[in-house]
Amino acid sequence: MAIVISSSRKGKSRSLDALENPFVGPMRPPANETSAQRSERARALQDAQARSRKIDDDLQETKRFLERRKKxxxxxxxxxxxxxxxxxxxxxxxxxxPATVQRERVAWKRIVQLNLILSVKAILGCLQADWNAGSGPTDSEADKRLRALSMRLKPLIAVIRDSKVLCDEQRGLSVPAGGAWKQLFTTTRDRFSTDSELFNRMNLERNDPGGLLHASKEDIMLLWTDDVVQRTLARHSMRLEESSGFFLDDTPRIADIDYLPTDDDIVRARVRTVGVEEHHIIxxxxxxxxxxxxxxxxxxxxxxxxxxxxxxxxxxxxxxxxxxxxxxxxxxxxxxxxxxxxxxxxxxxxxxxxxxxxxxxxxxxxxxxxxxxxxxxxxxxxxxxxxxxxxxxxxxxxxxxxxxxxxxxxxxxxxxxxxxxxxxxxxxxxxxxxxxxxxxxxxxxxxxxxxxxxx
Ligand SMILES: Nc1nc2c(ncn2[C@@H]2O[C@H](COP(=O)(O)OP(=O)(O)OP(=O)(O)O)[C@@H](O)[C@H]2O)c(=O)[nH]1
Ligand SMILES: [Mg+2]
The missing domain is CATH 3.40.50.300 (P-loop containing nucleotide triphosphate hydrolases)
Known part of the structure; x- marks a missing residue:
């Protein structure tokens, strides 16, 4: 917009403003502004002022937080x-x-469930390694039984692959630093009133292992308490009960539809820390x-x-x-x-x-x-x-x-x-x-x- 220098007193001051402040000219309303345009402009101005106040407030809040942090x-x-x-x-x-932990309990539920599924995966891995090497159970009844169990538990293992938690084949669970993963898990509804609702949810939400775990509860217990499986694990020197995130003995409780982790479950849950996380505790x-x-x-x-x-x-x-x-x-x-x-x-x-x-x-x-x-x-x-x-x-x-x-x-x-x-x-x-x-x-x-x- 061109800057016009007028000789009138009013005009002179306006033009000087414009020279000193480059925003005054462009901000001036158009001469032929309609009333609708004027109210639209007023609204936009109010929005901009609110945004600016919000930025100021945020900056003040950050400043106060940093001062508190310093002390x-x-x-x-x-x-x-x-x-x-x-x-x-x-x-x-x-x-x-404790109230904060209470709010995050549902997020820990997912970690405990995944810890349990990883143990099942480890057992199936041992059995599969033996089958691949041609050294599976010699007892044909046991072999048939374990192959059937293994087939039935496959969909549960797929949950790990699909999980939004980063899950490493060898090193277990890890989540990105910052705690955002907790929101990811706590926003989903974690209780079902009926089995049909449960299975509908299972189809809709492949990442939620709750339904599959519930349906696989008996099979997990059959697998874990099987003598042949115990001997196979011993041969592979796999002492699951001594490793982090061991919950197989708690399967009936954890695979329950209404399961919510206890404080002890939360401290026993294993998730690797990746990066650096700062936790503010009040x-x-x-x-x-x-x-x-x-x-x-x-x-x-x-x-x-x-x-x-x-x-x-x-x-x-x-x-x-x-x-x-x-x-x-x-x-x-x-x-x-x-x-x-x-x-x-x-x-x-x-x-x-x-x-x-x-x-x-x-x-x-x-x-x-x-x-x-x-x-x-x-x-x-x-x-x-x-x-x-x-x-x-x-x-x-x-x-x-x-x-x-x-x-x-x-x-x-x-x-x-x-x-x-x-x-x-x-x-x-x-x-x-x-x-x-x-x-x-x-x-x-x-x-x-x-x-x-x-x-
Ligand atoms: N039995 C037993 N288990 C423990 C003890 N302390 C921690 N654990 C378990 O050991 C596992 C690993 O503990 P974490 O606290 O995740 O270890 P970390 O030092 O944070 O590990 P990174 O995040 O990988 O660096 C978890 O499953 C814990 O429950 C303990 O004193 N006794
Ligand atoms: Mg850690």
Whole structure:
């Protein structure tokens, strides 16, 4: 639009406005504007103003959130894959934000169902491998029975392939970071009033395993309790009951149409963390009601560890999970012992200058698995040659505790002045964990206040 410089007082000021503010001219209404156009323009202007106010409000909200975040306690969970980081996070959520967990229960239902289906898939995989190798059951009755079961359970296995959760053949379930997957699952209706409604839904929603699981309940139990299957699994050294996300013994309950996971199911469910997730927790009740803190959960596999470092400079405490799995190897590197791997990460953390003033808390986790391994007669010395004590839980935990303590003393940049804080845990024990996470949270607060010279 051309800018006309008029000599009249009014015109002059308008033209100067236009010269100073390039938007004034183009924003001026057309001379021949109709009343409908005028009201349309007014509405558009109101919309634009509302959008602009919304952007301002959002920016203010983000600013307030960042200020709150700056003041809030920040905890980073570290440790190798399957060490129990996400399980500890779930325990924090159960202790401080039970209503939030309640809202997400349906999402966990899907994970538990998929964990169960993955176990069925593992069994069928063993049977199929034997059939392919021509070494299936010699008893023809058993062979016929298991082939029929295998056929009937095939549609259930297809659910995994179709699932919106990322499902890796070898490594189980993983979901994208950020928690959006929980909404994906919680938006669907998860209860049926009649069987016909159920089967209609099964056809409509292939991704929902609830209906198929219900229909396959008996077959799963027949498969899992079959003697021939148990012998086949033993021959393949497949100890499903010792692996993460094991729910086969709970099939009747989980395949029930009204199934909703208990707190214990939620902490036992296995889903691999991919990337880095920050969880904002606001205490819903108790003495800390309203207190806010942030917990960052990361993926623990070797390839994920480079992504940990950027989170080191903005953290008050690190909870380091070291499972007491002295007789297990890393999934991504079957030549490396899990405990040696944990010690190696611990050494790096203790010696890190970036973390010199960060509280390090060690959780020697999976104590229940250690107890089971020792009770079944596994010898520690066979896996840890320097171990010379009797194979008891207190001896073994003390041995590893001392090794972690040694590196902590030796490598910490602040030397002996940094306290060595350690807890022995079984992170799936929700009852004990409830008081433990509160103790840990309180101790971090106290340490944080002491650091800032308030106490
Ligand atoms: N028996 C037993 N199982 C545990 C314990 N802690 C965790 N688990 C189980 O171990 C599996 C792995 O735990 P997660 O918390 O997912 O491990 P993570 O460290 O987050 O693993 P990534 O996300 O892969 O890095 C889950 O199925 C847990 O239920 C424990 O103390 N005892
Ligand atoms: Mg995890």
């Amino acid at each position: 809030a306690l920040k905890i980073l969970l570290l440790g190798q894959a399957e060490s129990g980081k996400s399980t500890v996070l779930k325990n924090f959520q159960l202790a401080y934000a 205490a819903e009740n108790g003495k800390d009601k309203g207190a806010e803190f942030f917990i960052t959960d990361v993926g623990g596999s070797r390839s994920s560890r480079a992504s940990w470092v950027p989170y080191f400079d903005d953290v008050n405490a690190i909870l380091f999970l070291a499972p007491l799995s002295f007789n297990q190897m890393l999934e991504e590197d079957p030549t490396t012992n899990r405990l040696e791997d944990s010690l190696s990460i611990w050494r790096d953390l203790c010696g890190s200058k970036l973390l010199a003033h960060c509280t390090l808390i060690l959780l020697l986790n999976k104590k229940d698995i250690l107890a089971r391994a020792l009770a079944s007669g596994v010898e520690v010395k066979k896996y840890v040659t320097s171990y010379n004590e009797e194979n008891t839980v207190p001896n073994v935990t003390k041995y590893f505790r001392d090794r972690f303590k040694h590196y902590h003393r030796k490598l910490s940049p602040t030397g002996a002045s940094r306290p060595f804080i350690v807890y022995e845990t079984s992170a799936i024990d929700t009852r004990t964990m409830k008081s433990l996470v509160v103790t840990v949270h309180d101790s971090i607060i106290r340490k944080n206040l002491a650091n800032s010279d308030i106490i």
